Amino acid sequence: xxxxxxxxxxxxxxxxxxxxxxxxxxxxxxxxxxxxxxxxxxxxxxxxxxxxxxxxxxxxxxxxxxxxxxxxxxxxxxxxxxxxxxxxxxxxxxxxxxxxxxxxxxxxxxxxxxxxxxxxxxxxxxxxxxxxxxxxxxxxxxxxxxxxxxxxxxxxxxxxxxxxxxxxxxxxxxxxxxxxxxxxxxxxxxx
Numbered sequence: 066x067x068x069x070x071x072x073x074x075x076x077x078x079x080x081x082x083x084x085x086x087x088x089x090x091x092x093x094x095x096x097x098x099x100x101x102x103x104x105x106x107x108x109x110x111x112x113x114x115x116x117x118x119x120x121x122x123x124x125x126x127x128x129x130x131x132x133x134x135x136x137x138x139x140x141x142x143x144x145x146x147x148x149x150x151x152x153x154x155x156x157x158x159x160x161x162x163x164x165x166x167x168x169x170x171x172x173x174x175x176x177x178x179x180x181x182x183x184x185x186x187x188x189x190x191x192x193x194x195x196x197x198x199x200x201x202x203x204x205x206x207x208x209x210x211x212x213x214x215x216x217x218x219x220x221x222x223x224x225x226x227x228x229x230x231x232x233x234x235x236x237x238x239x240x241x242x243x244x245x246x247x248x249x250x251x252x253x254x255x256x
Contacts, residue, residue, distance in 0.1 A: 118143035120225050126168050126232050135162040140222060153212070156195040159254050160188040160216050164223040168232050172239040182245045190252035192216050 102110065111117040121128045121139045128137040136144070136158060144157050163185045170181055196212030197205040224233040 118146070118222060120222055122226055124226065124228050126228055127165070128229075130165075134158075135165055137161075137165060137223070140165075140219065143222065144219075147215070149215070152195050152198070153192075153215070156188075156192045156212070156253060157215055157219060159191050160219045161223065163188045164220055164233075167236045168223065168229055170236060172235055178236075178239055179243060179245070182240055182243060183248075186245045187248050187252040187254075189213075189216060190248050191254070194252060 108117065112119045118139065119142075121137060123129075128139070130137055132138075132141075134141070140161050141158075144154055144161060147154060147157065149157070163181065166181055167185075170177060172178070192212040192215065193209050196208040200208055220233075224230040
């Protein structure tokens with residue numbers, strides 16, 4: 066199944082990126098080959114083959130956003146290259162803006178945290194609504210799953226360094242114990 070392969074690849078990439086290219090020690094019983102590439106090399110190979118987007122791995126939490134649209138430039142480039150409709154790209158940009166804000170938000174400002182949590186839920190709803198738009202009922206479930214896979218990929222590539230992953234986890238901890246509701250009606254922003 067394509068979705069499972071993508072999910073496994075994404076999880077592998079996130080695990081590899083979080084290690085920042087460090088090679089882990091193999092168990093004593095496992096043979097190792099001197100020619101085996103390290104994690105950094107494996108990531109570069111995946112990027113070269115186009116299986117992963119080429120990502121900014123700087124220690125800067127926010128990363129570069131030259132056009133100031135709220136999305137890191139490397140993630141913008143990834144979205145442009147997605148083989149999806151313009152409407153799906155627009156929904157994906159909404160998800161990306163929310164994920165980017167999660168890295169820079171004031172974790173002590175409860176009102177702003179709750180507003181971003183609501184915006185996150187709205188971006189999820191937008192992705193689902195956009196993915197399913199105009200499809201017959203029998204195709205909507207798969208389309209929704211495909212849209213959710215894009216959402217997970219954006220989340221993973223946004224938190225692609227140890228610094229960004231730590232900050233995203235701090236954001237999630239700051240939301241612990243809060244609730245939000247799935248929006249009714251129009252959830253997509255107008256760009």
